[in-house]
Amino acid sequence: MNFRTVSIFVLLAFITLTAGVSVEPRCRCSGVESRRVGKMIERVELFPPNPHCTHTEIIATLKGSGQQICLDTKAPWVMKVIEKIMANHSP
Template sequence: MSLLSYLLLAATASYCFTTLFAFPMEGLGTHRNCQCVTTSTAYIPSRMFQRIEILPPGAHCRKIEILITKKDNKVICIDPKAPWINKFIIRVTSK
């Protein structure tokens, strides 16, 4: 093989590796790292909350996720568009 063939092969290989490592693999394809597969709009009284987590969109998932851990350690995903959760968040953040 000539020197030009080796240079073309090296350039092609470096281009392929650069392209492969340039993209974050977690963000491609389906939302594999979203914690909420299904969401609920059912009202949950705040006295049953042990913890509430609001996960903003990012590389792990492209949508807002609201996870409520109840006192019996069950985790429930709440739809961020549910009116009762928005009122609760506004009430808590205003205090």
Template sequence: MYIITIVALPFFGIISEGISLGDWGGIKHCRCVSKEKKPIGRYIGRVEVNPAGPHCKDIEIIATLKTDGQQICLDPNAPWVKRVLKRKSTGQRP
């Protein structure tokens, strides 16, 4: 019984480590449930763009607010959001 325990413990450790590594390294679902359509451009400190992919069929634009660091999902079809993204791509402040 002692030998079985010595052999089995490392085996189970490898399995559990493999499971935890498989879950590490990314979001596997959409983060945005609702999207802000009203202009909030002057409150935005940072913008993160997550392209559509296997994790989510929609592009996700997530703004971090200057004041409190809250993250808000933006509507990628809103004209003001497109302007914010254009400014971001040219290196201007949002």
């Protein structure tokens, strides 16, 4: 094999191995919302700490607009939402 063939093979192998791998280079939330928006929430996603972000992030999708906002994990009402989610997903 010549150098060009080996290079193409290595490139294709790299693309195949990394396809579908999503790496978040930083935290998803730059700011948080602490006011009560509970009745406006359609969906909640909880992201635990990871190598790229050292704190838990909670992202809520609002009804109607579909806007996503980050919730303050220290707000008492948010803590209650987390408790309810955890209770509903417990075996």
